[in-house]
Amino acid sequence: MPEPTRRRLFFIYAVFVVAYLVLDRASYLFPLPGFNVTPWNPQPSLAIALLVLIGQKAIWVVYLAILAAELMFRWEVTSLSSAMLVGAVLALGYSAMATAMRGSRPIALSLRHREDVARLLVVITVGSLLTGLALVLSIMVTRGLLEGALLAWLRFWIGDTVGMVVSLPLILMLSNEVRRKQIIGLGRSREYLGQCIALVASLLLVFSLPESLQLEFFYLLFLPLIWIAVRHGLAGTAPAMVFAQVGVIFGVIGSGTSSLSVLELQVLLLALAIAGFFIAVVVDERQEISESLQRTLKLAAAGEMAAAIAHELNQPLTALNNYAQACRAIMEKTQSLPDDPLPRVLGQISAEAMRAGDVIRRLRDLFKGGRLERMECDLNGLLADIVEDFGHKHPDVAVTWQALPQQVFARIDEVQVALVLRNLLQNAFDAVSKNVNSEKRIDVSVSKEDHGFVRVDVLDSGPGVAGDRQEKIFEPFYSDKLSGMGVGLSLSRTIIESHGGQLEVEPGPEGRFYFTLPLHETSHE
Amino acid sequence: MNDPAENLEDRLTVFIVDDDASVRDSLALLLGLRGFNTRVFESADSFLAAASGGAEKWAGCLLTDIRMPGLSGLELLKLLGRGEAPRIAIPVVIMSAHGDVASVRQAFRDSAVDFLAKPFSEEDLIAAIEQSFSIDRRRLKSEMQHHRQQGMIDSLTEREREICDLMIDGLSNHEIAAKLDISHRTAQVHRGHIMQKMGAATLAELISRCRNG
Numbered sequence: 001m002p003e004p005t006r007r008r009l010f011f012i013y014a015v016f017v018v019a020y021l022v023l024d025r026a027s028y029l030f031p032l033p034g035f036n037v038t039p040w041n042p043q044p045s046l047a048i049a050l051l052v053l054i055g056q057k058a059i060w061v062v063y064l065a066i067l068a069a070e071l072m073f074r075w076e077v078t079s080l081s082s083a084m085l086v087g088a089v090l091a092l093g094y095s096a097m098a099t100a101m102r103g104s105r106p107i108a109l110s111l112r113h114r115e116d117v118a119r120l121l122v123v124i125t126v127g128s129l130l131t132g133l134a135l136v137l138s139i140m141v142t143r144g145l146l147e148g149a150l151l152a153w154l155r156f157w158i159g160d161t162v163g164m165v166v167s168l169p170l171i172l173m174l175s176n177e178v179r180r181k182q183i184i185g186l187g188r189s190r191e192y193l194g195q196c197i198a199l200v201a202s203l204l205l206v207f208s209l210p211e212s213l214q215l216e217f218f219y220l221l222f223l224p225l226i227w228i229a230v231r232h233g234l235a236g237t238a239p240a241m242v243f244a245q246v247g248v249i250f251g252v253i254g255s256g257t258s259s260l261s262v263l264e265l266q267v268l269l270l271a272l273a274i275a276g277f278f279i280a281v282v283v284d285e286r287q288e289i290s291e292s293l294q295r296t297l298k299l300a301a302a303g304e305m306a307a308a309i310a311h312e313l314n315q316p317l318t319a320l321n322n323y324a325q326a327c328r329a330i331m332e333k334t335q336s337l338p339d340d341p342l343p344r345v346l347g348q349i350s351a352e353a354m355r356a357g358d359v360i361r362r363l364r365d366l367f368k369g370g371r372l373e374r375m376e377c378d379l380n381g382l383l384a385d386i387v388e389d390f391g392h393k394h395p396d397v398a399v400t401w402q403a404l405p406q407q408v409f410a411r412i413d414e415v416q417v418a419l420v421l422r423n424l425l426q427n428a429f430d431a432v433s434k435n436v437n438s439e440k441r442i443d444v445s446v447s448k449e450d451h452g453f454v455r456v457d458v459l460d461s462g463p464g465v466a467g468d469r470q471e472k473i474f475e476p477f478y479s480d481k482l483s484g485m486g487v488g489l490s491l492s493r494t495i496i497e498s499h500g501g502q503l504e505v506e507p508g509p510e511g512r513f514y515f516t517l518p519l520h521e522t523s524h525e
Numbered sequence: 526m527n528d529p530a531e532n533l534e535d536r537l538t539v540f541i542v543d544d545d546a547s548v549r550d551s552l553a554l555l556l557g558l559r560g561f562n563t564r565v566f567e568s569a570d571s572f573l574a575a576a577s578g579g580a581e582k583w584a585g586c587l588l589t590d591i592r593m594p595g596l597s598g599l600e601l602l603k604l605l606g607r608g609e610a611p612r613i614a615i616p617v618v619i620m621s622a623h624g625d626v627a628s629v630r631q632a633f634r635d636s637a638v639d640f641l642a643k644p645f646s647e648e649d650l651i652a653a654i655e656q657s658f659s660i661d662r663r664r665l666k667s668e669m670q671h672h673r674q675q676g677m678i679d680s681l682t683e684r685e686r687e688i689c690d691l692m693i694d695g696l697s698n699h700e701i702a703a704k705l706d707i708s709h710r711t712a713q714v715h716r717g718h719i720m721q722k723m724g725a726a727t728l729a730e731l732i733s734r735c736r737n738g
Contacts, residue, residue, distance in 0.1 A: 307623070310622060310623060311592065311622045311623060314622030314643040314644060315545045315547070315548055315622055315643065316547060317643070317644040318545075318548050318551070318620075318622070318643040318644040318645070319545070319547035319548045319550070319551040320551075320644075321644045321645075321646075321647075322548070322551030322552055322554070322555045322647075323551045323554070323555075325555050325647040326551065326554045326555040326558055329555065329558035329559060330558060333558070350646070350647070353644050354644055354646060356644075357642075357643065357644040361624070361642070364623075
């Protein structure tokens with residue numbers, strides 16, 4: 001995500017601290033005496049989300065928030081030194097979990113794949129187990145408490161794990177633009193509303209029962225949740241889980257359930273969340289596969305069409321061109337006026353026929369991405385040539401190029417990657433052409449990203465891409481341009497993804513496209 | 526056999542094979558105006574059918590499309606290359622509205638002279654045809670020379686041919702006279718006739734003419 005400004009950063013911190021305190025206070029229910037451990041802790045999700053999204057520099061904000069919560073809500077049962085210790089242990093624990101999520105193989109925050117969800121759950125479970133151990137040990141040492149330490153550890157573990165499993169997926173997904181839109185879109189869906197009503201009804205039913213039967217009938221909650229998971233995937237399940245958790249807490253308070261039952265209910269909720277999320281992510285994966293298959297089929301159909309058109313149109317174009325040349329030949333044989341414009345006009349007919357042939361050829365080449373011929377190649381060199389060539393062709397646009405100081409090698413199909421950059425440059429050129437009075441500028445730069453990727457940015461001073469069109473422009477046959485076929489970007493994305501990279505557009509007042517490619521690890525450096 | 530050399534240029538013809546009537550007609554018109562002899566065929570099969578009725582004297586260039594009903598242009602090219610078709614040895618130029626790499630490669634593997642992606646410019650077309658013609662001229666010339674030499678050898682008498690073989694083996698007049706039991710003078714006369722009939726001034730020339738024969 002783009003680096004937020006200083007002011008924006010402080011705003012985010014302030015919102016975080018307030019939200020953290022509110023959640024901490026709201027969830028400070030049924031604390032275990034001495035250790036102050038509660039069976040539901042959603043606030044660590046906020047801390048981890050902050051550390052994942054902003055980075056480890058936010059750790060002091062997390063520490064201050066925990067400290068403030070300890071002092072404000074648990075003042076009567078804690079001391080300043082103890083609160084400081086708790087804050088330090090928890091902040092370090094959360095920071096470790098955030099690092100595990102953003103480590104060498106970061107979890108994709110959009111949570112579209114089973115692997116991402118599974119790794120998220122493992123990090124949460126193991127992380128809160130270890131953090132709980134550290135917390136309980138430090139309290140034992142400083143206060144000399146021994147009794148109930150194991151139970152406190154168990155409670156902390158369950159409480160933190162449930163709290164995070166239930167709310168962290170939603171928070172992380174909200175940070176992803178596509179997912180956020182998906183979730184907001186669901187809010188308007190009647191079906192989703194009905195499903196939420198079913199969830200509330202199940203909750204009411206469970207908590208209207210006597211306490212001894214509540215656990216027995218808890219499975220009723222599975223029905224609406226699995227319904228949601230199957231219909232809407234993770235985007236629907238994550239908010240529903242938060243909803244269910246809040247419902248359970250209200251139900252527990254309303255029906256006066258005992259503290260032990262609350263813990264048991266939370267374990268069941270954890271099972272519900274894990275089952276729901278896995279069903280949901282499998283649904284998401286299948287959805288994604290079917291969408292990408294549809295895209296591929298569309299492109300394949302377009303490819304066949306292009307080939308057929310090429311043949312059908314090239315024949316008459318050939319004849320047209322030959323006839324025009326023949327006319328010139330006839331003209332040359334007969335006596336004609338010295339300034340007869342006819343030969344020139346006939347020459348133009350030929351030139352236009354050739355141009356039409358060229359357009360058809362390019363269209364056909366565009367769809368010819370079937371087989372990849374990947375070779376190791378220096379990206380700096382390949383891209384520099386294209387940018388330079390482009391700059392020569394368009395002297396009215398200020399084209400800048402910033403290469404990496406060292407060579408960067410990637411295993412790529414040169415023709416295809418060149419096609420992608422040319423396509424982005426052409427789009428940028430079309431965009432800046434609308435700038436009649438303001439500057440026409442295109443900046444291309446190559447930079448190294450973490451985790452062995454290289455990133456190529458194409459920025460232009462054009463109007464940029466509005467937020468609501470940012471996914472649409474990648475769909476086949478969608479185009480903003482009057483004469484656009486709507487295949488360039490969708491094809492470019494297919495090419496880059498087939499190389500293991502990504503092609504994205506960033507929001508902004510100007511055009512910002514970038515693509516990434518995995519680097520080829522060699523000893524060339 | 527007795528075709529005089531000046532007839533050669535008249536024999537050079539562009540054989541156009543394309544299933545599209547407009548392409549055929551426009552090519553014939555344009556090339557006709559540019560002074561080329563043309564013959565058009567609507568398919569590879571009709572070209573082969575015409576060739577089977579006597580294609581020995583065909584010369585010039587075959588200009589064929591790839592995608593046609595029946596035999597494709599590339600199949601026709603292969604057939605000519607393998608010598609399976611009636612004896613047509615003229616160079617081939619391939620035209621295609623597709624121009625994919627695979628067919629270009631196939632065309633050049635089967636020794637096509639050029640590959641024209643439709644639509645093509647007149648310059649490219651003429652250049653390809655001229656190149657084919659110059660290849661075919663060379664072929665025709667060497668063929669004619671071959672015929673001429675064959676004619677010279679045929680004009681030698683039985684005895685002269687015998688002596689010619691011995692000359693090529695490097696025998697002197699004395700040795701030939703001794704071997705054939707004739708006088709030295711007779712051997713000398715025979716040698717004079719042989720050199721005259723074969724149009725050779727030196728022994729080396731004689732050997733060269735006979736070798737090709």
